[in-house]
Amino acid sequence: MHQVNRYFLELSYHGGNYHGWQTQPNAITVQQKIDEALSIYFKSKIETLGCGRTDTGVHATQFFAHFDCSIIDLENQELKFLRSINSLLPYDIAVHHIYPVAPDAHARFDATFRSYQYHIHFNKNPFKTHTSWLVKESLDIKAMNIAAAYLLEYEDFGAFCKSNADNFTNNCLVSRAEWEVTADGIIFHITANRFLRNMVRAIVGTLTDIGRGKFSPDYMREVIESKNRSAAGASVPACGLFLTEVNYPYIMRAVEEEK
Template sequence: MSKKQRFFIELSYHGLQYHGWQYQPNAITVQEKLDNALSTFFGEKIESLGCGRTDTGVHATQFYAHFDTEKEFSENSEIRFLKGINSLLPYDIAVKHLHQVHEDAHARFDAIRRSYEYHIHFNKNPFKTYTSWLHKEPLNVDAMNIGASYILDYEDFGAFCKANAGNFTNNCIVSRAEWEVKNDGIIFHITANRFLRNMVRAIVGTLTDIGKGKYAPEHIKHIIESKKRSSAGASVPACGLLLTEVCYPYITEAIEEI
């Protein structure tokens, strides 16, 4: 019997049509579509495990999952794999690379850094309807950036976590939290070693409250220190959120075909 090999698969997806990444018995998810395509391609039941979970309607420009297979790989395998697997996937999910990794590699637990963006635009734009949040009121971005800077001073983000999420810890190490002004809107960039459920959308909701003048920038410190979700702002819509980067201390050279 052949020994199973473990692979990391890098993909991107538009989340509008999906109830998030993770498999659900009564809803369509990205994981379900990917596993069905992998199982068809390899001719065996494949069950992937993702680097995290994204909520309904959230997008990813970079996402990793790992899976195991007994199939043998030859030298030019990635090209045929990418063509084959992408032909089996719907238009809104695309596989970019395949990386062979050691047998204990784990897409979720081995990730050392993740980055998200949240996009906001201020004028109606049909091309941004499902990838950015239309916010009709002006926002004080300078105040929002001052508020965002305080986030770097904390590790416990229970105030921004969805209730009853069941986390073993609410601690995260955030290394970047800032707003970027673009010609057609603004983008919030946030990077951390891990994220809690709903954390980014709750942080953005709180910062936009600051941007509207509801709170002074310093108030975010009191919100974080309260450790209560009820103290923070409402979660913003999922459409503007993108997972943009997931980093590992290893990624072997991608194999080249199947």
């Protein structure tokens, strides 16, 4: 019987052509494409488990998934493996690294924090159509940042959770929430130990309502304390959302050792 090892894949993808990460019976997903490529490479069925579920149209500049297979000689074959897998994948999905991990390492449960960005631009730009949300009116960035800072004071984010989601808890520890002004738009940065379904897009929808002057920054407190999804703003389009960082202490140690 062949020995089986567990590996982490680090990948990125443009989500525009996919119905999110997770495999679905009647839709094309990123996980489906990854599993198909790995199964062809190893000539046996391979199933991955991802670090989370991104929704339809959401992108990831860093995403992790784990899978089990026979031992890979990474010391001599890593570059060949990466080239082979990438040649089997569509142009909008790329695998960047593979890491050997402990047999019980888990891409979803072992992550200590995740970071997202939401991109907004204010002038029509054909190169941002599928990676940023076009907002035609001006926004009060100062008010939005005041409101965003309140997120760090709370743990229950049920007000921003997709209805009928099956969460065991709505508690999340947010460690960063702020807007950055760029040359051609703004970017919302948010980091937490975990996220609820649709949470970031609902938060951005609420913050942009505040930025438009519909509410004062203190309205964010009212929304959070209500624990009611109907009190929060509408979910903003998926095109502007990126998963940008997923942290695992043992992966960070492996990267440092390679330097």
